[in-house]
Amino acid sequence: MPDTRATIIDQPLIVLHPDDSVGIARHEIAAGTALQGGLVVASRVPAGHKVALKPHAAGDKILRYGQIIGFASAPIAVGAHVHEHNLGLGEFTRDHAIGADRQSPAPHLTGRGFLGYRRPDGRVGTRNYVGILTTVNCSAHVALSVARAFERNEMAGYDPLAEFPNVDGVVALTHKTGCGMSAGEPLQLLRRTLEGYARHPNFSHVIVLGLGCEVNQVGGLFDGGNPALRRLTIQGEGGARKTIARAVEDIRAILAEPNAVNREWVPASELKVALICGGSDSYSGITANPALGAASDLVVRHGGTVILSETPETFGAEHLLTRRAATQAVGERLVDRIRWWESYAAAHGVSLNANPTPGNKAGGLTTIIEKSLGAIAKAGRTNLEQVIEYAEPATMRGLVFMDGPGYDPVQVTGQIASGANVVAFTTGRGSVFGSKPVPTVKLATNSPMYRHMADDMDINCGTILDGEESVADCGKRIFDRLLATAGGHRSKSEEQDFGAPEFAPWVIGPVI
Amino acid sequence: MPDTRATIIDQPLIVLHPDDSVGIARHEIAAGTALQGGLVVASRVPAGHKVALKPHAAGDKILRYGQIIGFASAPIAVGAHVHEHNLGLGEFTRDHAIGADRQSPAPHLTGRGFLGYRRPDGRVGTRNYVGILTTVNCSAHVALSVARAFERNEMAGYDPLAEFPNVDGVVALTHKTGCGMSAGEPLQLLRRTLEGYARHPNFSHVIVLGLGCEVNQVGGLFDGGNPALRRLTIQGEGGARKTIARAVEDIRAILAEPNAVNREWVPASELKVALICGGSDSYSGITANPALGAASDLVVRHGGTVILSETPETFGAEHLLTRRAATQAVGERLVDRIRWWESYAAAHGVSLNANPTPGNKAGGLTTIIEKSLGAIAKAGRTNLEQVIEYAEPATMRGLVFMDGPGYDPVQVTGQIASGANVVAFTTGRGSVFGSKPVPTVKLATNSPMYRHMADDMDINCGTILDGEESVADCGKRIFDRLLATAGGHRSKSEEQDFGAPEFAPWVIGPVI
Ligand SMILES: [Ca+2]
Ligand SMILES: [Ca+2]
Ligand SMILES: [Ca+2]
Ligand SMILES: [Ca+2]
Numbered sequence A, B: 001m002p003d004t005r006a007t008i009i010d011q012p013l014i015v016l017h018p019d020d021s022v023g024i025a026r027h028e029i030a031a032g033t034a035l036q037g038g039l040v041v042a043s044r045v046p047a048g049h050k051v052a053l054k055p056h057a058a059g060d061k062i063l064r065y066g067q068i069i070g071f072a073s074a075p076i077a078v079g080a081h082v083h084e085h086n087l088g089l090g091e092f093t094r095d096h097a098i099g100a101d102r103q104s105p106a107p108h109l110t111g112r113g114f115l116g117y118r119r120p121d122g123r124v125g126t127r128n129y130v131g132i133l134t135t136v137n138c139s140a141h142v143a144l145s146v147a148r149a150f151e152r153n154e155m156a157g158y159d160p161l162a163e164f165p166n167v168d169g170v171v172a173l174t175h176k177t178g179c180g181m182s183a184g185e186p187l188q189l190l191r192r193t194l195e196g197y198a199r200h201p202n203f204s205h206v207i208v209l210g211l212g213c214e215v216n217q218v219g220g221l222f223d224g225g226n227p228a229l230r231r232l233t234i235q236g237e238g239g240a241r242k243t244i245a246r247a248v249e250d251i252r253a254i255l256a257e258p259n260a261v262n263r264e265w266v267p268a269s270e271l272k273v274a275l276i277c278g279g280s281d282s283y284s285g286i287t288a289n290p291a292l293g294a295a296s297d298l299v300v301r302h303g304g305t306v307i308l309s310e311t312p313e314t315f316g317a318e319h320l321l322t323r324r325a326a327t328q329a330v331g332e333r334l335v336d337r338i339r340w341w342e343s344y345a346a347a348h349g350v351s352l353n354a355n356p357t358p359g360n361k362a363g364g365l366t367t368i369i370e371k372s373l374g375a376i377a378k379a380g381r382t383n384l385e386q387v388i389e390y391a392e393p394a395t396m397r398g399l400v401f402m403d404g405p406g407y408d409p410v411q412v413t414g415q416i417a418s419g420a421n422v423v424a425f426t427t428g429r430g431s432v433f434g435s436k437p438v439p440t441v442k443l444a445t446n447s448p449m450y451r452h453m454a455d456d457m458d459i460n461c462g463t464i465l466d467g468e469e470s471v472a473d474c475g476k477r478i479f480d481r482l483l484a485t486a487g488g489h490r491s492k493s494e495e496q497d498f499g500a501p502e503f504a505p506w507v508i509g510p511v512i
């Protein structure tokens, strides 16, 4: 097997992980092409397809992203095209094999860190906002009006926070629900989401605004959250105007407090990274996702946390994660969530079937495992330490899986509620997503899009496709940027003040 | 039967409609109390309960809101308490009896009208906004940023629309959906809603902003809408900043056009009133709702349209509407929608059961019909001319029923998409709802709340409870205010700039 780390640059094959037994054709490779390290490509290989980097006997594991994507169904020589004719899954996906691929974790690395906000109770924030949350859509306009009183107006040259440079802003996060809903799981899920935001360390103070008669009552919510939490209802205060005036006054009265807080060095183990891909393209699984996976492995090596989600994109390939489950209970909890999605999807007449389509196969994806790994690659290769439901607190370090849909704003809202303090978002088509109070870093899968949307992209992972960088080196660069962003470096979406409209709690029940 | 219109003032009984055979006790009435007109209350009657205004033989119809709420199950003397012991439904609710209570409409009244915006194709608007719509949450921040460029900042003393006094504003209506959804009915419903806004006559021009890769593609949407409709995608323009700049420039370039449009007199038949109650209390069915019903009858008498909705609140009492259906097909379409809700609710494990609860009965409501009439009373007594699905165009004049949930922002969003040009919103607890581009007028059911939330309430219907005004007189006052509002009188919610966050298209499918 060639030294992939040394030979990747300027080669026709991309090697996604040092352990891989196949490489990916960067572009179409002609039959007989000789590569550095002595590998000769035996037959024509289309772009995105796999080439064997080592000989496989029938039954041997085939590794991509450093993980099993199937088994050789026939002997495979070095340089051979690997696809449906010589790669199969056998019984692999019928057995969750909880913990079968569990690893003994290496001791954590130390020394890397960032300048964070350490709150009095020890929680570490990466930003320093005052938050305004709402119980219901009926208080959304009031909440936004309060936030507006603290907004800079560049055209007017007006900055109401000029005296409070350490305060990142006053942000109102509003939503469309909170009433016209049933009081069971849909309501609990909304309350859990709001509670996660109310206690988020990126908020120094939080005000919660309700109407008064909504299903999602402000009473009983938000106990044990951030200090100086205030709760107001519009009906209690005597209308919108009085509520706005009261909340603005309350916030003005405390602004000196968050302004007095300073960043201090904290270890990289305080990183909690939300992983997400949105607007994916055929390069996502070759460039940005595996590069983010390399960064995820670095985060975990340093004792930090990465939060994977997007259950529907794991569907049918949950074995990838159950095999790495740190305990039996963790593996079983993931299987439970997959079962929940099966019945939820069936009740709504929606299909979650992720089997590779003919188009996927033409693009070089052979098995469902390989397809799902394109998304899961973001999480690297470490053990699965915890499975949580949407917006539940991520309390374990290492890789955590949060159940939830794949729709970007809904997913990230849950991850932030779970405690994520930086968001890493890969995109191929070009998303302009941003989040508050947690910064989002966007990773482009290809250089043309990176250049076309330069105002919105933070990191170009198209360098891997261009032959300028290995996956591992790109991963290091991402890790560095995550630390810098956690420490205050403003992301492209922050420069443009994205993040409030993208707050989108998951709605699972009917509107009535 | 006493002349209720003459005797209501300062009497212990409220008569909700001139045809009614029962009156409602404004407060508890002692046995033997003699009222004007010779009526003597036979036994103690609790507040909110019914007293017979005329003698009923067993089997006689009992009328409240001018409509059947059941039949005398025993002979009832004038002045008797009417409740479960002498009022029943029999087989009434088992038969839709389509058209059984259909009336021959009187000729329309003329002469009343308002100053509206007549668009080149004849549609009549009540406001003159430039609209920014989004296909997906991913373009929400960009849309809001474009609108912000045209917003007045009072604290900074800055008004970018100062030169365009005839333009009511540039409003961005954003939402949380548009992707992570299946492409069947949920998507069609969203597209229908957006199309309804895109062609709404309260917009002079509309810009539609998309991301590019969303499920809800901008292509194919919004054909045949307002003139000078523009469509931009962020991916097409090369990112958020460029898209904002382009849209701001596009809007600046056309602002002189809507500013040149003037209001002109149009007949009251151009009114299309969305009817809604939210934050209801025990007075809703006694004061504001029947008063709005009287106003609705005036709107229809003048050839205008009222749009009733809130299907779940009709559930089990759809007979109230099918009996007034103008055609067999209209009645059947309503029954179809009720069936849809039955299966939708069952699939989600949600109950729509509206049978009077013990609490309802203690408050004086005897039958399910009577309870549902509390909400349906808003629509008056005219024939049901059309049943439409959520956000479908209301093309008939008179009473139109739009299927949809009862949750305020979702309901009104559908009604505006259907073409409503003014919203009449009754509230007992005190809603602070507002809408754009269509003004919302809020009607308080009781005087204490009206005074407590004076900044937010437009009309006090508590006057009926206070004995200061009849239902019919309050209805005339509402009708006058609807015309004035349509003609430019700013409602309380408009004074406070409500209405953009309240845009909430109905989401019926799962987030995936
Ligand atoms: Ca659960
Ligand atoms: Ca995704
Ligand atoms: Ca505004
Ligand atoms: Ca339909």
Ligand SMILES: [Ca+2]
Residues within 6 Å of the ligand: B276, B277, B278, B310, B406, B407, B408
């Ligand atoms: Ca309602």
